Amino acid sequence: MRIYNTLTKNLEEFVPQDPPRVTMYACGPTVYDSPHVGHARSAVAFDVIRRYLEYKGYDVIFARNYTDVDDKMIDRAGKRGITIQQLAIQYIREYEAAMDALNVRPPVYAPRATHLIADMISFIRDLEAKGFAYARNGSVYFSVPKFEAYGRLSKKPQKEIADIGRRDSEEFGEDKGDPRDFAIWKAQKPGEPAWDSPWGKGRPGWHIECSVMSTKLLGETIDIHGGGHDLVFPHHENEIAQSEARSGKPFCRFWIHNGFVTVDKEKMSKSLDNFFTVDQVLQQYEAPAIRLFLVSAQYRNPIDYSRELLGQAARSWQRVRDAWTGLLAALGTEAAGARSAAVERAALPPELAATLDEFEAAMDDDFNTPRALAALFTTIRTINDGLTRGTTKGFLTAGFQVLMAILGVLGLDEAYMARFPGSRTHAGGQVESLVRHFIDQRDAARRAKDFKRADEIRATLKGMGIELMDSKDGTTWRLAD
């Protein structure tokens, strides 16, 4: 399996430092507003990566943080007259609801910055003790000149970093020993929330939280650290500096950054006011369609949000769902057996083994989900072809297992797909028998060539959200979207 590592700008063979354990950290949101599609993209990207690593047999310890103290939090809470804690709770709930809707599995650890202030303070003291940090007027700064490797991740020339630092100097400039230095602890300003510390009342800088949480929860050297591409500099650069200065060990082995969601080719962001919240999108499209949309581009590439593309994804989702429900109907009671049995690769029919191989090859290639989707659709066509021709149960069982293996990695597991109306081919005894009654009536009409009446029945049921589909083997129905 090869992964593109931002640190080396190369595809590298992925080998965890302590197999089968994989430690993985992703930078989560600052919880001052509702999650938008950009957040969803990042979350889904790392969810798929995590699922695939687990599919490959790794034991993934995954952490994703919430930034619940920073300038925007303080600003927003102040405007609304609530505390940052109240603000955080509201938006953490929204974020978690959005993640659940998209079937993004909860991380093993979901730390909040403000819950680890004590750890941050001791982390900063370690940096001070080692001479990498210095205090001025109640704030503490990281001394970039002391850390040789600074700029390695973002490949930024030191001069440029210094220029950037100088521009920022109106806030800390007088105190900073070098323009490149950055705050790891900020002295309290009037009205701001603050914690006691050896340097007086204050709050942590943004970058320190991820270093501390990652180190504390996952260890001094982790396997994978991820986040949006916009975090490379300065956030991740600073994380590396702090962490490695303190531990003397590599902070992270593989850096993975996801591309942005764009709207009309421009980055979706709050400042451009061109964003759509996850809730807004969920009102228009079923969540699995959104998931498929989000994996329709490779995670590093930009993906353009448009009605057209969401519409295409919605059609893809229908195709996936119909293949699944069709398979379940054909397998009947044998579906349970197919579900519980492990995939026996050697026993798979060659064409299905080939699609599974192709799926894995695609995912092994830096999580190439578009290529993986091609394998998924090939699998679906193979299954449908079998269904059309009336193949053996053994073939269908194998098809079911391969399909579920692929869908599981993409985050469309059965329990999730079953949440959506179109997936239901039955709805409890009474409804089932009621619909069956109308189908029988219609069949009688059809046999009598009374197609007018047959179509009326179908239209009436459709109006009630029940869709009939005729086939050689009789009429089936489902709840319409």
Place this chain on the structure above:
RNA sequence: GUCGGGGUCGCUUAGUGGCCGAGCGUCAGACUGCAGAUCUGAACCAAGUGGGUUCAAUUCCCACCCCCGGCUCCA
């Protein structure tokens, strides 16, 4: 400016030194009373521009053009 990512059928997206795969859309056939789903086939005859290497380039090299993004708010 600098660092990075791109320009492949109508749209989206893969792979590849020789015939470019998939999804959506379109058209036609099969199955249907019709519709839907499904299968089969097809069309559109797909590679930013200009050079170079090569028997052969979309794929390698060079130049140029254009697009997008980062550059301490940001997934």
